[in-house]
Amino acid sequence: MPTRTLICLMALAALLLSGCGGIQGQGYLFTEGGKPLRLNDEVTLTQGHMSLVFDAEPGLWSRLRLHNERVDFSTPVNDEAYAGNGFFLRSQDSGLAYDIRASWREERGLLTERDNRENCTTAGYCRKQVARLVCDRKSYRPGTERYEEHLDDANCVQEPVYVTDYFPDCPGTRQVRTRNRQYQLLVQVDFLQPRAERPPVAVFDGQTRPRERELEVLSEGRCLIR
Incomplete structure (x- = not known):
């Protein structure tokens, strides 16, 4: 296989693994009784701090990723799984041992002018x-x-x-002078026993990196030719 083709395939594989950017955050995974959580034959999550990457809207490359220095878990999320501010990924669709229910809400921060x-x-x-x-x-x-x-x-x-x-x-x-709102998303990811009415066997509780949204333009100066 030509070297250039191999490099392209490796880059594509890395892209599929990590998703196309996504929203990033940090949090803590709590497991039932502190026991390891086996998702499939290749991936087992353990209780502790983890990084999060997810997509808040459905898309071609929408994924959920939880990772730290010990494990890197990533799974695609299909369009049908999304509803409102969250998604529900059934185990029969993902091939994992558990259903995954993710939800998020916005926490507003300071108003700033810039x-x-x-x-x-x-x-x-x-x-x-x-x-x-x-x-x-x-x-x-x-x-x-x-x-x-x-x-x-x-x-x-x-x-x-x-x-x-x-x-x-x-x-x-x-x-230009703008008024902006700082905000972040509070995220919860539940791992559930399929077809069972019982509490989650594991819960990831985290938050995204702080972000900023422009609300309005307060003033505009004169346009100066470069």
Whole structure:
């Protein structure tokens, strides 16, 4: 097998194992009586601190992953398993020894105000790329009468060139002040005996890394050409 193909396959395998990013967090896995939790022939979880990766919405690569320095468990989550702020993965669908019920809720944090710079456009003089119509030794700029007259001439070709001129949409930046809300998700993952009305045999209790959501733009400065 060519080396490049092998590298691509290894990268794909790593991608499938870890998911496509996902929401990350930390927590603690509590098992019944502190006993090991055997999910299948290859994976056994033990009580202790674990890292979490999951997808809050269904998608092609949606997965649940629990891992630490001793074990790395990952399983796909199908679209049908999702409902509201959680999912229920049946053992008969996953091939695991237990059903998995995951749920999460948002915990809001502080309100903050932040100054940032954002891209914008404004009218003015700047250097931009335009398409010139080159006909023998003469060239014409789009929007001019000569350009339209010679556009279909056989001896004319369009070439990109950079010019400094007045444009209605020069690229620039401006300062903005925004109000933001810090938040994180509190996550619980229950491992349940299939078709049994009894408490979970194991519970992962954790939280995601703090995140921030923009609520509104408080002020915008003038767009300054770069």
